[in-house]
Each structure stands twice: as structure tokens, then as C-alpha cells.
Amino acid sequence: MNDTTLPTDERIHAFADAVRAELADLPVEDIDDLIEGLVGDLTDQAEDHGGEIELGDPAAYAQELRTAAGLPERGPVTTTKVPWHERLAAQSGRSVGRIRSSAFGSWVLDLLIALRPVWWILRGLALAALIAIPAGLGPRTIAGYGGFPAQVLVWAIVLAIVLVSVQWGRGRWLPRNALRHVRTIASVLALLFLPALFGYATSSISAQAYGNPGYRTPPTPGLALDGNRVVNLFVYDKDGSLIPGAQIYTNRGTPLNLMGRYGEQFDSAAAFWGPGDSGTTTLPFRDAQERPVWNVYPLQLGRIDDATGQLDPSTTLTPQPPFLRAPDRALTATPAPTPGSTMSPAPTPAPTPVPSPSPVPTPTSTPAG
Template sequence: MSTTTSATLAIRDFAAAVRAALSDLPSEDVEELTDGLEADLTEQAEDLDAPGFDPGDAVGYADELRAAAGLPVRGKPRLASAWTANELRTWASAQRSNLARKARSTVIGSRTLDFFISLRPFWWVLRGWAVYKVISALVIGNSIASTLPSNGVEWVLLLLFVTVSVQWGRGRWLPWSWLPPLRTLVSVCSIIALPLLLVLATPWNSSAVQYVEDYVPPGLLLDGNEVFNVFVYDSDGQPLTGVQLFDQDGQPLTTVGDPNATPWVATYGADGTEVILVPSSDVPGRTGWNVFPLNKVDSVDYNLQPSGEPDLSTATPAVPPFTQVRPLTQQTPSPTAPPTPAPSAAPPVAPEPSATPTPNSKEGN
């Protein structure tokens, strides 16, 4: 009985000494490194079955635990450039422990911390969803604004990431030493990305993104680019003015969205100078936005107006991009067959010759 009590006291003192040698580390690291230490030593003592069990040097054992975990030796100065993933995780754990200790110092802080701790399973699921969103957007090319997967393969991928995140939260599925630092890095990146992901995944924002994708600018388009003016040439390649254009339904074909509410349009020429386009004033009863080419106002006159409006009285037809273009190919009429002469009247039939009387021969007397 006394032998067992002596071994138990030695084991207890040894474990306390090991924890004291690791006291410069965050409490979570100390608990992780010394978890099950007493049970292991007790098992060794029972196997040896010898009086006066001596666990050994507690400080040396603590140094071995540090080396196995990749942690710095106690009292060794840390270089600013020598930060490793394990050291970063240790620093983060220390900061988290300090925050938790400060929160526990008040009743409200303690209850608030307990509330957030109860939400950890929800955080694990949310972290898995965030990783799925980023991976699916980068690898599969899914829209970042979608909330849930759209097919079976994506659902399997989401469940896989959520399962791994939950197991990591429970301290499972971390067989290699580099996985805990990776878990910390993934958590930090998820915290940074989550606000943006949640905003983009809201229904109102998804509809706004869809609206932007489906938005078509008003007016006339060519390959998705706005057309501001149209120049017409005749079959001889000469420019025409005052040409009225209509669509297949007889509606005026214009380059603006609302002709009645658009008095003028500002655009830029090929040389980068500002061009003010105005409709023709020769169309009775409506605006002449379908009369091409549109008139333009000199930008100098436009800038001189105190009201900021272009002086429509100075409008002149816009200069066409080409003084003339290649004429259309002249169509040569196809040769026609010579007319077939009308059949002439039948030649008169010659009368049959009448019979010549044969003179009667004179009979002799």
C-alpha cells in the first residue's frame, strides 16, 4: 500500500514539474502535450512493479515534448523571421487564452463567451461551407453568388468539406503535424472571406447580380457595343443625308433608349474629343432620332453655353467616316434570245394547169 502511494506521489510530482517546465506555453498547448501523462506513468509503474518508481528528469522530458511538437526551447529568443506555422498557432492560442481569461473576469463576459462556445458546431459547418464556396468558384467555375450546390457532385463536395471541418473542430482527422497549422490557416481565411460570401449569397444581392448579368444597354448595339451614329451610302458609294430608318414593324430605328426624353447625347470621337449628337429638327410631330446621319454640335459651342446645354442652332450633319465607298457591282442584264420571227403567210398555191384540148383529127373523106 505504501509502495503504491509512493509511486502515485512521484508520478503526481513529476507531472506537476513537467507542466511547470511548459508554463511559458499557452494553457491549451500544455494540456495537449501532457494529456494522459499520469496514466502513462502509472502504467509504466505497474509494469515495472518495483518500489521507489522514478519517472526521471521532468525538465528533460518537457524539452522532449517541445521538440516533438516543433515548439521552441524554453527561454530561447525568438527571431522575427523565424516564425513557423507551429509558432503562429501557438501565438494564436495564447491570444485566444488571454481573451478568454479577460472575458471570464466578468459575469456578462463569461455568459457571452459560453454562448459563443455553444455556437462552435455552427461555426464548423459555416467554415466548411466557406471553403466549398471558394474551391467551387476557383476550380469548378461556379458563381460566387450562389448559396447551395446545383447538382449531385457539388452536394457531395459540400458535404465532404463540412464533414472535414466538423471533425477538425472536434480535434479529429489530424494525424500529421502539419494539419493543425493548416486548420488554423483555413479558419483565419474563412473568417476573412465569410462577410463577403454571406453578402453575395443573400437573395437580394443574387437578384441584383442576375440583373447586372442580364442588363442590355438601351439603343442600337453592334456586338454588344453601343452605336451612336449611322452613315448611309448609295449604290454609287456616295454618302446620303436625311435618311429615315425604320425597323421591320415600322418603328423608328434610333440609337437612344427613349427618343422623347433624350434631347442630346454626349459621346467621344475616334480622336478622343467630345462629340454632342442631336436629332434632326425636320421631322414633324416627333424627334428626329431616326434621321441619319445625326447632327452634331461643336464642343466649343457646347462649352460656351452658360446653362450647360448644347446650342442646337449650331448643329450640322456629322462628317461621315469615308467621303465615298466602293460602289456596288453593276448588274449587267442577261442576254435575251433573239425574237422568233412570226410565221409568214403560206405562199399562194399555183393553179393547176388546165387541160389542153386535143385537136380532133380530121378523118379522110
């Protein structure tokens, strides 16, 4: 063990491994406690003596550690297979010892230990995002865009999971059964998801703060005009007469649906938008299968009961059109141009000739007789 042909750091690590082997009959936790910092201490001693150190007998050194800790003499080493997590813990302990063998390594480890609470919070945020974002409850919902109930739900999820993560970091609220490794699994998932979460949050913030052209505001649900919600339509013919019960479709045959693609899920617009200012809501027509039809205009209105907050079916109202008759604008069809023809410019009218004035006869004097 005192072979001077090996570099000093290799001799120190070999000595530490030999001491660990002499303590192999003890539990892994006791071994880690006994030799924690051994490599770092021996390295410091070697530096104090110009890189030279006399290591001695590892068996004797291990016995001194046993005696100082009040542990029994070396017993037979059990051949029971050590669980994988204990082997991993032992390997981690050895790695930490090697890192602490240098002053810079010790400084880095101490800094990371001091920053552990930050990691606990980040882990909670990442786990909460893994639940909220796939459910459609993203940062915009936290900011209030999803409405009051959804915002409260998201904040509750985030705060609850962050609290659990912090308690895990403090060694609390950990399961003692077969689920005791859930913290490790959750930490790995959070570590893998954090870069994607950071990029998602950064792009969302920059889009809102600087008007990122790649960011698009979600469209207004249902039928809208220039971003403003449309709650009903009134159809007039070209002469200005109201057409009740008009079915409206797009050029592709798609119903111009007041409720958009969610129409068949709702029996009234109140379930989607809430009641209007007058306590009324728009009601659909029904097809032969009693399914709601939202593209037949004008749609009727129903009143919301103030006591129950539910639709009162006995209060069906006929909506009042904006005009009894649409303004007469003398509409005419625009003639379609003939294919291949061009518009001829209007001829310039010829100037009208101005007639020359008629000559006025000069009166002649009559000679006096």
C-alpha cells in the first residue's frame, strides 16, 4: 500500500478502497459515515508534505475507525446480495469523496447543497406543468385567461405539488412502502422536462412582451366578426325584407355555426358564454334527432332564472331584429366580365360647336323728301 511507484492520488484512492474492504462486514451507511472525507483528508496531508505521505496499513486504520466509533470487531462478511440502491448509495459516497478531494470540488458541492431548496421548487413546478399543460391549463390560464375556476384550479395544483416537493426535500411525507422510490422517479422526470418547460415559458413571455409574430392569440370560440363574438344573425333579402328561419352555410357547405365546432355539446349559449346582460341566452333549433342546430337564424332567446341560474324553458323569447326592414340601397348585380374581353374606355364626348352670331342689319337713313 506504500508503493511509491504509483502517483500519490492513486495510492490514496487505493488505500481508501482497501479500508472500505476491511469494513465490508458493516452496513453501507456505517461505512460511508466512517470513511467520509478520507480521500480529501489524505490529499490535504500529502499537499502539506510536498506530495509525499505514508499511508500505513489499511487494516489497522480500519480497526482504529471501528474503535473510535464504538463498533464491534470485524466479523464475517455476509454473502447476501446488496440491494441495488445500497450499491448506488455506496458508489455515490465514493464519488463524493473523490470530488471533495480538491478544494474546488468541495466548494462546488457546498454550493449545490445550499441551492437544494431552489431545486425542490423547480422540481415541483416541472411536475405541476407535466399535469397542467397536457390538460390545457397552461401559463395563460394561470394569468386568468381561462376564467376564474380554471385559474384557481391551476394555482391549487401548482402550490400543492410544490409543497409536496419541498417536503420531500426535507425528508418528510415520503412513503415507506413499495412507493418509496417515487421521489427518485419524479426527480428524474422533472429534470428531463425542465429544459422544455424553460423554453416554453420563455417563448410565451417573449411573445406577449414583444409581440412575437410567431405567437397567435387563440381565436374567439364560436362565431365572431373581427374578434368580437356574434350572438345572433338576422338575414334580409336584397330588397330589405327579413327572412326568418334562414339556414346559412359557407362556400364549402360548412354550417355557419353560432357555437363553432362545440355546438352539439350545448343546449344553450349560456353553458358556453354565460348569460347576457339582460339575463337571456341564445337557444338552438332542434333536428329530427333532437340535436341542437346552431346555423338557423335568427335563433330564439331563453331567460336564465336568477334564483337557480338555470334556463327557464317556459320563457322562450323572439329576438327583436335590428331593422324591421333593411335600408334600401338599390342593390343591383355586378355584371360578370366576358372571358377574354377588356373594358373599353368610355368615349370622350365631342365638343359642341358654338354657332356664330347672326349679323345685325345696319339701318339706312331715309332721305327727306
